[in-house]
Amino acid sequence: MSNTLTISSAHEKLRSKKISAVELVQSCIDRIESVDKDINAVVYKNFDAALQQAKKCDEEGVFDHPLTGIPYLTKDVFCEEGVPTTACSNMLRDKDYTPPFHSTTTKRLTDLGAISLGKANTDEFTMGASTETSCYGVTKNPWNLECVAGGSSGGPAAAVAADECLFALGTDTGGSIRQPASFCNCTGLRTTYGRTSRYGVMSMASSLDTIGPLAKNTEDLAIILEAIAGKDPKDGTSGNTPVPKYTDALTGNLKGMTIGLPKEYFIEGIEKDVEEGIRASVKVLEELGATIKEISLPHTQYAASTYYILCPSEVSSNMARYDGIRFGHTTEGINNLNDYYTAVRSEGFGAEVKRRILIGTYALSAGYFDAYYRKAQKVRTLITKDFEDAFASVDAIISPVGPNVSFKIGAHEGDPLAMYLEDVFTIPQVMAGIPALSVPCGFDSNNMPIGLQIMGPQWGEEVVLKVGDAYEKATQWNEKKPNL
Amino acid sequence: MAKLEPKDVRHIAKLARLSLSEEEVEKFSTELTSILDYLDNLQELDTDGVEPTAQVTGQHNSFREDALLPDEKIDPDALLECSPLPITEHQIQTPSAHGSS
Numbered sequence: 001m002s003n004t005l006t007i008s009s010a011h012e013k014l015r016s017k018k019i020s021a022v023e024l025v026q027s028c029i030d031r032i033e034s035v036d037k038d039i040n041a042v043v044y045k046n047f048d049a050a051l052q053q054a055k056k057c058d059e060e061g062v063f064d065h066p067l068t069g070i071p072y073l074t075k076d077v078f079c080e081e082g083v084p085t086t087a088c089s090n091m092l093r094d095k096d097y098t099p100p101f102h103s104t105t106t107k108r109l110t111d112l113g114a115i116s117l118g119k120a121n122t123d124e125f126t127m128g129a130s131t132e133t134s135c136y137g138v139t140k141n142p143w144n145l146e147c148v149a150g151g152s153s154g155g156p157a158a159a160v161a162a163d164e165c166l167f168a169l170g171t172d173t174g175g176s177i178r179q180p181a182s183f184c185n186c187t188g189l190r191t192t193y194g195r196t197s198r199y200g201v202m203s204m205a206s207s208l209d210t211i212g213p214l215a216k217n218t219e220d221l222a223i224i225l226e227a228i229a230g231k232d233p234k235d236g237t238s239g240n241t242p243v244p245k246y247t248d249a250l251t252g253n254l255k256g257m258t259i260g261l262p263k264e265y266f267i268e269g270i271e272k273d274v275e276e277g278i279r280a281s282v283k284v285l286e287e288l289g290a291t292i293k294e295i296s297l298p299h300t301q302y303a304a305s306t307y308y309i310l311c312p313s314e315v316s317s318n319m320a321r322y323d324g325i326r327f328g329h330t331t332e333g334i335n336n337l338n339d340y341y342t343a344v345r346s347e348g349f350g351a352e353v354k355r356r357i358l359i360g361t362y363a364l365s366a367g368y369f370d371a372y373y374r375k376a377q378k379v380r381t382l383i384t385k386d387f388e389d390a391f392a393s394v395d396a397i398i399s400p401v402g403p404n405v406s407f408k409i410g411a412h413e414g415d416p417l418a419m420y421l422e423d424v425f426t427i428p429q430v431m432a433g434i435p436a437l438s439v440p441c442g443f444d445s446n447n448m449p450i451g452l453q454i455m456g457p458q459w460g461e462e463v464v465l466k467v468g469d470a471y472e473k474a475t476q477w478n479e480k481k482p483n484l
Numbered sequence: 485m486a487k488l489e490p491k492d493v494r495h496i497a498k499l500a501r502l503s504l505s506e507e508e509v510e511k512f513s514t515e516l517t518s519i520l521d522y523l524d525n526l527q528e529l530d531t532d533g534v535e536p537t538a539q540v541t542g543q544h545n546s547f548r549e550d551a552l553l554p555d556e557k558i559d560p561d562a563l564l565e566c567s568p569l570p571i572t573e574h575q576i577q578t579p580s581a582h583g584s585s
Contacts, residue, residue: 302525326567330568362496375531381537
């Protein structure tokens with residue numbers, strides 16, 4: 001049962017030779033084989049290669065780095081050399097796209113001896129909040145198989161929560177790590193934009209996309225972030241800010257800290273149990289020594305609109321590369337190039353991808369650019385300034401991850417706007433490019449997990465990890481496991 | 485309030501190289517109109533004099549040598565192998581840009 005371990009505890013056992021890397025990898029494989037037919041978190045199994053790599057780790061017998069020999073899953077948008085990577089889209093599934101190169105993140109993890117078990121489910125090209133747009137079907141929530149695991153990183157979140165791996169990599173553009181983490185009772189970190197390299201990760205909205213870890217506790221997130229953060233010459237938008245030793249920030253003591261509670265996140269329509277869960281968390285943080293201060297982030301209500309202009313605009317541009325020439329789906333019997341593009345794209349993309357391409361193409365088209373795209377870019381400035389003003393007087397900000405817990409599969413069918421509004425509390429941070437963490441903070445009356453969001457200033461991952469770790473050690477909500 | 489008529493949907497679909505069935509055109513016309521209606525709340529905000537934000541890194545031009553990095557040496561044939569189209573003399577053979585529709 002070593003699959004239930006955290007990274008830090010597995011590392012101790014590997015180093016003291018109480019378990020082998022092969023045993024650890026095999027325990028995750030066994031778990032996937034026994035529970036994943038119900039959950040559908042894993043879309044590509046790379047088990048033979050994983051076992052081979054584990055054997056090599058054991059033979060070398062050096063477990064100095066905490067990630068050596070640790071098995072993980074990546075969301076199906078991270079390129080791994082020789083491993084099919086499809087963005088859970090028929091566009092790339094048709095002729096399984098097998099990249100001949102690694103993303104910077106999977107390269108760094110592989111070089112440290114971490115072991116990839118395969119690919120985890122996502123909404124198609126990460127567009128969605130439930131994994132219902134995946135061409136492999138929805139990932140079910142380990143806490144209630146009739147509910148969604150969230151999205152778009154629903155596969156990674158469900159797999160971590162169900163102990164199918166020790167950690168997973170996800171991407172967060174509008175909440176895609178934090179919301180599924182909160183739905184499944186695991187921890188997930190959206191990093192500062194530019195803190196982690198985007199090289200080799202399929203893009204959705206390039207000015208908003210970030211990559212980050214999902215794990216069983218905050219300490220593990222700190223370990224992973226230390227390994228994957230930092231400047232990458234292959235990603236011109238990655239930042240030069242030095243990478244601190246994040247684990248050193250986890251003191252468990254919040255004395256002297258001021259934490260902001262923004263009133264705009266307690267709106268009408270928020271689920272009662274979610275609000276109560278957050279209010280109870282406030283008390284815990286006070287007991288840990290923090291001072292709670294009510295603050296205002298006045299442009300919060302405009303964030304979703306801003307996002308659903310900027311994101312589809314960037315989507316319409318990024319998706320242009322899928323034209324059936326260099327990779328992906330193809331179609332027979334068409335002699336004209338323009339017709340070929342149109343046929344390939346119409347057959348390969350699902351409805352949500354088409355919807356966002358259409359919105360973006362409209363927003364960027366002649367006559368509408370100023371009213372939509374330019375306007376949204378200006379509001380983005382105002383939202384960013386909200387956070388700058390707030391962080392002048394607080395060290396961190398807390399809120400619910402979302403207004404509700406996980407919802408029933410199909411609940412938003414035929415209502416794309418309702419699905420978009422799942423992200424209302426996870427979008428403002430994206431506009432400002434700041435880091436935000438989701439940690440488990442209790443359960444609603446139906447025993448579905450609730451998530452606490454902890455935001456920090458730009459490059460302030462140390463602060464959010466410190467608060468998350470202290471909260472988690474005091475409450476241990478993250479240690480609750482679903483019955484499978 | 486913007487309303488996206490079916491003819492507008494057909495036009496933007498053409499710009500985006502998507503062909504839509506009549507049912508899709510109808511569906512997207514209704515859905516996109518309601519989404520655009522929601523997005524209209526931005527118009528209540530006075531943004532005169534506010535600078536637009538294109539990115540938040542604080543970086544400006546980011547230059548590097550125009551040369552392969554040591555770990556970037558990918559075999560061009562391995563990249564060509566990803567194409568679903570026939571490969572002729574290390575090039576992808578596509579349908580003709582001047583072919584008949």
